[in-house]
Amino acid sequence: MKLTAHAKVNLMLHVTGKGEDGYHYLQSVFAFTQFGDDIIIGPAMTTTIAFSGEFANFIEPGKDSISQALDWYFDHFKLAPRSYRIEVTKNIPVAAGLGGGTSDAAAVLAYLFRHDYPQATAAMCWDFIKETGGLGADVPVSLAFHLGLGKIFWVEGSGREGSCQPLKVRDLARQFVLVNPGVPLSTAEVFANLEGRFDPPIQPPEILTQDFLRHTRNILQAAALKLVPDLAKLFMVFMLDRSFSYFRLSGSGASCFAVYKDRRRAEALSKKLKENNRGWWVKKTEILWK
Ligand SMILES: C[C@](O)(CO)[C@H](O)COP(=O)(O)OP(=O)(O)OC[C@H]1O[C@@H](n2ccc(N)nc2=O)[C@H](O)[C@@H]1O
Ligand SMILES: Nc1ncnc2c1ncn2[C@@H]1O[C@H](COP(=O)(O)OP(=O)(O)OP(=O)(O)O)[C@@H](O)[C@H]1O
Missing domain, CATH: 3.30.230.10 (Ribosomal Protein S5; domain 2)
Incomplete structure (x- = not known):
């Protein structure tokens, strides 16, 4: 099987x-x-x-x-x-x-x-x-x-x-480019480096939309950045590429993702990242939603 x-x-x-x-x-x-x-x-x-x-x-x-x-x-x-x-x-x-x-x-x-x-x-x-x-x-x-x-x-x-x-979802961008700068990161260590105020509790969305996600974050991003300075370069590359809906760290990192509605744009970023950044792992994929 x-x-x-x-x-x-x-x-x-x-x-x-x-x-x-x-x-x-x-x-x-x-x-x-x-x-x-x-x-x-x-x-x-x-x-x-x-x-x-x-x-x-x-x-x-x-x-x-x-x-x-x-x-x-x-x-x-x-x-x-x-x-x-x-x-x-x-x-x-x-x-x-x-x-x-x-x-x-x-x-x-x-x-x-x-x-x-x-x-x-x-x-x-x-x-x-x-x-x-x-x-x-x-x-x-x-x-x-x-x-x-x-x-x-x-x-x-x-x-x-x-x-x-x-969750029910509506109009979610589903094309994902996953990028890992090649540095393993311990979840426990990232939590141990978490600083600042916690997030106020929020209600789960009745229907998950892009708009809901835009008003949220990954609170572990700063702690991961402290432990993997190479992430700054990755964030910079993402920031210069304005074609995506948003980018973010996944879990405790160090993998990040950029999210697109358009498959070809996601493929183009993936190709560019692979060509220009040796040692980074890059994967174009989609999230499953149906
Ligand atoms: C942060 C996430 O990546 C989000 O998906 C996960 O919840 C982590 O899940 P995981 O890797 O299965 O985590 P575990 O192996 O259970 O925990 C690893 C360590 O992360 C920290 N940990 C994990 C989950 C959590 N809610 N709080 C924590 O503080 C704890 O120090 C724990 O000892
Ligand atoms: N089948 C497996 N695949 C990957 N890692 C494994 C596996 N079994 C044990 N491990 C160990 O688990 C640890 C965490 O690896 P894993 O890739 O599962 O976590 P992660 O990417 O940090 O996940 P999370 O997003 O939950 O934080 C590693 O130290 C790894 O050696």
């Missing part, structure tokens, strides 16, 4: 406070891109997980998110563990704010759950989703996406509670 573990982008990310456990309360819009990691999974006598592709070397063998998800899944449902041969083509940059490890885990969890509980109702899926926060703050929302419960989500809280809801 072939799976795609779709990359995520945070179209906006606000932080409204911090809990006693050190986790921050987020308000964020999550979208997923056509682009992602490719996973081939099938039954086997023993479990093996092999990584290949551009970013395979960044994964520590035995400490990958899929192994953790498999162990957790069989234990959680008190099922006899089964073995799988899993091959991952690691296309998503690692520790890059694009949620690659999370998405690999969520794609495999969705596959296992659909196999074991083919008749599961949406309510059963949501119960399952809410149990997965211990695997990582973004696992619940990524699982909701990979189980087909929505495409674009509003997330509230630390992420681990699974408090997320699908």
